[in-house]
Each structure stands twice: as C-alpha cells, then as structure tokens.
Amino acid sequence: MLVVSLGIFIVGLALRAVLYFKGLDQNLDRVAYSRHMCSGLVGAAASIFKWAVPFASRGWRADVPNAIPFLLLHLGALLLPLFLLGHTVVLEDVTGISLPAMPMLLADVLTFAAVFGLLIYIGRRLMLPHVRFMTTGHDWYLLLMTLFIFASGAFARFEASGYDTWLLLHVLSGELLLITAPFTKFSHIVLFFCSRAQIGMDFAIKRGGRERGAAFPW
Numbered sequence: 001m002l003v004v005s006l007g008i009f010i011v012g013l014a015l016r017a018v019l020y021f022k023g024l025d026q027n028l029d030r031v032a033y034s035r036h037m038c039s040g041l042v043g044a045a046a047s048i049f050k051w052a053v054p055f056a057s058r059g060w061r062a063d064v065p066n067a068i069p070f071l072l073l074h075l076g077a078l079l080l081p082l083f084l085l086g087h088t089v090v091l092e093d094v095t096g097i098s099l100p101a102m103p104m105l106l107a108d109v110l111t112f113a114a115v116f117g118l119l120i121y122i123g124r125r126l127m128l129p130h131v132r133f134m135t136t137g138h139d140w141y142l143l144l145m146t147l148f149i150f151a152s153g154a155f156a157r158f159e160a161s162g163y164d165t166w167l168l169l170h171v172l173s174g175e176l177l178l179i180t181a182p183f184t185k186f187s188h189i190v191l192f193f194c195s196r197a198q199i200g201m202d203f204a205i206k207r208g209g210r211e212r213g214a215a216f217p218w
Contacts, residue, residue, distance in 0.1 A: 005176075005178035005179050006094070009178040013187060020195075036204075041201075043200040043204020044196070044197035047200025047201075068120075072114060072117030073114050073146075076110040077146070084107050118146060118147045122143055125143070142184060146177075149177060152173060
C-alpha cells in the first residue's frame with residue numbers, strides 16, 4: 001500500500017504541475033519567454049526563496065499571528081516525514097534511499113509544535129467570522145486529517161495504550177493523505193513552487209524586472 005500511495009502521490013503531483021503550466025494563458029499568463037529565459041529563471045528562484053524563507057517576504061511579515069502557526073505546522077510537516085527515524089527506515093526499505101535521521105528529542109518538539117500550530121488554525125476557523133465563513137468541509141478534512149496523523153504518530157511514539165492500533169492508524173492515515181494529496185489542496189506541496197515561479201518570472205520579464213534588478217515588490 002505504501003508503494004501504491006507513493007506512486008499516486010508522485011505521479012499525481014507531477015501531473016498537477018504539468019497541467020498548471022499548460023493551463024496558463026498564452027497571452028496573459030505564460031511568462032517563460034525564451035528570449036528572456038535567464039532573467040525569468042532568476043526571478044522564479046528569487047520568488048520561491050523569498051516566500052520559502054520565514055519572514056523574508058512582505059507577505060510573511062504582514063500577518064505574523066497567522067505566520068507563526070503556519071511556520072510551526074510546516075516545519076513538522078516537511079521535516080518529520082523525511083527525517084524521523086522510523087520513516088527513514090521504511091523509506092530505505094521501499095526505495096533504497098537513505099536519509100539521515102533526526103534526534104528523537106527534535107522530532108518530539110517538531111510534533112508538538114505542529115499540533116500546536118494546527119490547534120491555532122482550528123481555533124481561528126471557529127472563532128473568526130471571516131475565516132469561518134470561508135471554511136468548507138474540504139478545509140476541515142485537511143486540518144483534521146493532518147492533526148490525526150500527528151496525534152496518532154505521537155501516541156505510537158510514546159507507546160500509549162493500544163500501541164499497535166495507533167501505529168496502524170498512523171500508517172493508514174498517512175497513506176490516505178498521500179493518495180488524496182494530488183486531488184485536494186494538499187497539492188500546494190508542488191503548486192506553491194509553480195505559482196511562485198510564475199509570479200517571479202512575471203515580475204522579472206513583463207513588469208520591468210530586467211531594469212529593476214533584484215528589487216522585487218515583495
């Protein structure tokens with residue numbers, strides 16, 4: 001099941017990326033002009049870097065109360081699947097790829113930080129009217145599924161009562177996330193890079209970026 005889940009995850013996200021760029025309007029949105037490809041690639045890299053580094057962009061700094069739980073959640077969501085000891089062992093068994101494992105203390109801190117960030121997000125959607133109005137069942141699925149994956153992993157990690165059950169639920173929920181990622185907002189795993197690259201190339205090529213240099217308006 002893990003092999004199938006990873007296959008759907010990788011192929012599905014790759015297709016989402018291809019469809020994203022193929023869906024850009026030739027006249028309005030498509031910015032990868034071959035004539036200025038070098039400038040465009042510099043702009044794409046700058047855009048991705050500015051938004052991937054915490055508080056490096058104006059968008060990060062404009063809403064700090066939202067940026068902090070975002071950072072806590074995404075640090076755990078990015079680092080734990082790749083560098084948690086149990087995950088690295090499974091990854092090596094399945095793919096032959098060996099990644100270094102993080103200390104368990106760091107893994108515990110990242111897990112609780114991610115859960116804390118998720119709880120803040122859930123609280124915002126319950127308490128803030130303008131956020132609650134925009135929240136759909138799809139959003140609740142994403143939040144609660146992510147929370148359950150972290151929580152079940154923590155219960156298994158600390159060998160809570162019913163260890164085997166918690167471990168099985170953690171594995172199954174993780175595989176469900178991999179399978180559904182290309183079809184949900186989890187697709188931002190790859191579409192974030194696509195959209196930031198597009199916007200960066202847009203400013204670097206079509207909006208005077210070649211004369212402005214590195215002074216991007218973010």
